[in-house]
Each structure stands twice: as C-alpha cells, then as structure tokens.
Amino acid sequence: MTSSETRKRPMLPRTIRALLLVAATIAPPQARANDSTAELATGGLIFTRSPDIEMRSEDLFISMTEIRVQYRFFNHSSRDVDTQVAFPMPDISFGMDSDIAIPTNDPENILGFSTTVDGSPVAALVERKALLNGIDKTETLKTLNVPLAPRTGQKQDHLSQETWDRLIREGLIEDTPRADGYMTPKWVLKTTYHWQQRFPAGQEVSVSHRYLPSVGGTVPMSASTFLDNPSILQIERSKGLNRFCVDQDFLNSMVRSPNLNWQQNYMEYILVTGANWSGPIREFRLVVDKGAPENLLSFCGHGVRKISPTQFEVRASNFVPSANISLLILKPERADPAAARDADGSQNVADQPCDQLWQQRNSIFKAGGYCFRTPRAIAAFGNAGCKYDNILDVPLSARDRQVVNDIQRIERIKACPR
Incomplete structure (x- = not known):
C-alpha cells in the first residue's frame, strides 16, 4: 500500500508491549x-x-x-x-x-x-x-576480566593465553587464535x-x-x-x-x-x-x-x-x-550508479556483505553499458540502453577497473556466489 492508503486490518488487541525480543x-x-x-x-x-x-x-x-x-x-x-x-x-x-x-x-x-x-x-x-x-x-566473565559487551572490531589483547583457552574450552567464544586479538563471543x-x-x-x-x-x-x-x-x-x-x-x-x-x-x-x-x-x-x-x-x-x-x-x-x-x-x-x-559509486569510493570493500559487493560491481558495468545475461542481474539493473555483450569490451576508467578488481578479490576471499 502507499503511505496515503495504509492497509486496514483489525489493529492489535491484548496487552501492553513489553519484552524486547530479537x-x-x-x-x-x-x-x-x-x-x-x-x-x-x-x-x-x-x-x-x-x-x-x-x-x-x-x-x-x-x-x-x-x-x-x-x-x-x-x-x-x-x-x-x-x-x-x-x-x-x-x-x-x-x-x-x-x-x-x-x-x-x-x-x-x-x-x-x-x-x-x-x-x-x-x-x-x-x-x-x-x-x-x-x-x-556473567560472574565467570567478570572474574576473567572479559567485557560482557565487547565492541565489534576491538582487540582483546589484555587477555592471557590461559584465559583465551578457557573461554574456548567452555564454549564462550569461537575457536580462533589469540594472536589475532579478535574475539567472537557466543553468549547472549x-x-x-x-x-x-x-x-x-x-x-x-x-x-x-x-x-x-x-x-x-x-x-x-x-x-x-x-x-x-x-x-x-x-x-x-x-x-x-x-x-x-x-x-x-x-x-x-x-x-x-x-x-x-x-x-x-x-x-x-x-x-x-x-x-x-x-x-x-x-x-x-x-x-x-x-x-x-x-x-x-x-x-x-x-x-x-x-x-x-x-x-x-x-x-x-x-x-x-x-x-x-x-x-x-x-x-x-535514484538509480545513478556513477553517483552511488562516487559516494562509496572511500569505503573499505572488505567490510561489505556479498550482495552489496555484487550490487556495487554490477552498477559499474551497468554505467558502462554492459548487457547483462543472468536473470538476477537483468532483474536488478535491466538492459535498457546497453551496448556491450562482451564484458571485456566495456570501457572502464582506471579507477573503475581498480574498484572492480578490489571487489572481485574480496568476493573470492569471502566465497561469494557469482
């Protein structure tokens, strides 16, 4: 429905809101x-x-x-x-x-x-x-000086190898090397x-x-x-x-x-x-x-x-x-791949999920006039105004080519579906 025609359905009856659930x-x-x-x-x-x-x-x-x-x-x-x-x-x-x-x-x-x-x-x-x-x-983590809510991307260098091993042994964190310093908690x-x-x-x-x-x-x-x-x-x-x-x-x-x-x-x-x-x-x-x-x-x-x-x-x-x-x-x-690409140029592609990498990579080829072949790409971008059936013929600037290469490298590392 549009915002001016919000769908009608009997609105919500039996109690106050409360417990917050994932x-x-x-x-x-x-x-x-x-x-x-x-x-x-x-x-x-x-x-x-x-x-x-x-x-x-x-x-x-x-x-x-x-x-x-x-x-x-x-x-x-x-x-x-x-x-x-x-x-x-x-x-x-x-x-x-x-x-x-x-x-x-x-x-x-x-x-x-x-x-x-x-x-x-x-x-x-x-x-x-x-x-x-x-x-x-809770008390186990406090005793070990482990933060209950560790920040994403923050190294836990203060933890000893003994503490790290215990956390893995008790199933509290993923089994990753302490040398990396990044901890993935398994608790809620x-x-x-x-x-x-x-x-x-x-x-x-x-x-x-x-x-x-x-x-x-x-x-x-x-x-x-x-x-x-x-x-x-x-x-x-x-x-x-x-x-x-x-x-x-x-x-x-x-x-x-x-x-x-x-x-x-x-x-x-x-x-x-x-x-x-x-x-x-x-x-x-x-x-x-x-x-x-x-x-x-x-x-x-x-x-x-x-x-x-x-x-x-x-x-x-x-x-x-x-x-x-x-x-x-x-x-x-607005579906303006060039503008979106410029806005995202400073982002680290390694931090992006697979679908976002796919979207960004194909936006570049769409802007270059590529005629897509897969149903997924055609549905997302269409082929209106396309010029090139061979992806190697698409004229890309040196900057665009580097962005594509970076994205493809990360996609291989992440084993992203193509």
Whole structure:
C-alpha cells in the first residue's frame, strides 16, 4: 500500500508491549538475508501485575529516528501501590552471523533509553547478564576480566593465553587464535533497566520514555527485484503471511518510478505482552512518521488516517492490543550508479556483505553499458540502453577497473556466489 492508503486490518488487541525480543525470534525466516541488517524488536515498560492501576491513556510515536511513549496511569484504590517497573533492552547475540542494527555505541544503553515520571528523570538501575545456552555466565566473565559487551572490531589483547583457552574450552567464544586479538563471543547479553515506582492512591501518574529504534534494512533494490522476490517484503501469499500488510497499491507505487531503487527499512514494536493493569487502555493513540513525503509506508492497522505529509495516526478507545506492530518504510534512491559509486569510493570493500559487493560491481558495468545475461542481474539493473555483450569490451576508467578488481578479490576471499 502507499503511505496515503495504509492497509486496514483489525489493529492489535491484548496487552501492553513489553519484552524486547530479537527480531529473528518473532519474524518469518525471510527477515534475515545476506544483504540485510536485522532490527531488534522493541517495546515498552513492564509493570508488576496490579489490579488497582489502570492505564488511562497511551500516546505512542514511532519513526526511524526516535520512539516516544507517554502513559497516564491512575490508582483507583484507597491505598498507595508500590510496584517494580522494568524496561528490557533487546537481547544481543554476538555470534559470527550476527548483523543487527544497534543505534548507539554505548554497550550499557544500546538504544539510548531514558524515562521520566511526572516530568522528572528516573534514576534506573541496570542489570546485565551473559547467558550461554540459558546458563548464566556473567560472574565467570567478570572474574576473567572479559567485557560482557565487547565492541565489534576491538582487540582483546589484555587477555592471557590461559584465559583465551578457557573461554574456548567452555564454549564462550569461537575457536580462533589469540594472536589475532579478535574475539567472537557466543553468549547472549540481556540488559534490563528497572526501578521501584509508587502510584499514590486516587492520583494520576504520568510516565514517559524515549529511545532510538533499531532499524533493519537492505541495500537499495529495483522495484522488479522486490516484485520477483516477494519474500523480501515478507509476503508469502501461499502461506497467508504478509507481515506488513503490503497491498497492490503499495507495489504499484514502486513500479510507477522505474528509475528508482528502493531501500527497505523495517521495525518491530511489541505490544502484546504484559497486560498488568486494571482493564483496557482507555485512550490509545499511535502516530507513525515515515520520514519524508516520497517514502512509502506500510503496516497493519485499522482506521489509519493521514495527519501530515509524513505522519499517520491510529486512535482507539478501550484498547486491548492483540498483535505487534511491524513497520515497512521504503526510501527511494535514484538509480545513478556513477553517483552511488562516487559516494562509496572511500569505503573499505572488505567490510561489505556479498550482495552489496555484487550490487556495487554490477552498477559499474551497468554505467558502462554492459548487457547483462543472468536473470538476477537483468532483474536488478535491466538492459535498457546497453551496448556491450562482451564484458571485456566495456570501457572502464582506471579507477573503475581498480574498484572492480578490489571487489572481485574480496568476493573470492569471502566465497561469494557469482
């Protein structure tokens, strides 16, 4: 669907959002691909169950740059209620196949989470645990002076050979030489912010929090690539799956711009866990901002209406969510291989995934007028205006030829499919 015609589906009923789960555990397998970065599903606050506290309103704002939520709670009992409040961060897996979008460089607050109560900042405590196959290894790592959240690309030269061998022996890291200095952890990091909150009898309390979303995505692709491979958009019509409620109008909007590539961005917001208050949410409001008027937005919702060139709103009374929110935002990018190549010229091709290397290499030949032969390349680039059937006849500058040679060398090292 287009951003102005967001698909309707009964919007999300049964509980407040809460536990933050890695996207792969809640999305279809197609959520991960070689050319993609996966998102971390995020949600809201978890309250200890209390029949005395009702949620009078929830105002949720979601964009690719910020998530904001404001709640109004009311204690309708004759006594004060003290309860534990928690905000679990998404689980982080450090395995060799891990490629997830983390918006900050702070290992203790990967989403830049902050919260206020009645306008005053909350001094939250943080609990961090390292779990290996469900077993808590936190104290072991601390004793060995191993960081629970090692930075990617940072050498761990301070670890002795004895410590390194023990980590391998206990299955905590991949079996790699210590001389390389780079450690690949195999544990999962769990981080939770928590604090004790008082809800005075007969009074309303306002709780709000904000953080940066984890946005998954892919390299820009042509409309024909998406149409030929609907699983990229997580559409499996034969199985009745359509995570983002993508409809024909949405696909038509892509086709109407044949000279554009589209960058896929997706987010997951968890609504369905933690119904720990008294009754439904009296007034629920969701605003989604797609970022720019030319972007395409699709998500499942009922009664969606456009309130600005980039924002869409859903309102509900006595709301009990029963499904999570999955957002798909496509950002257009003009298919100008030369410009894209210049922009990427300073990047180290060794850091790029195979599909991105393939895209960059073939963009150079497309700009040179090569007539592609493989179905994959024809679908991605087309052969309109091509001149050369023999790839050796394509006139490349010395700089372009060097870039191609570098890419092909890295592709051989990575054993990338051709």
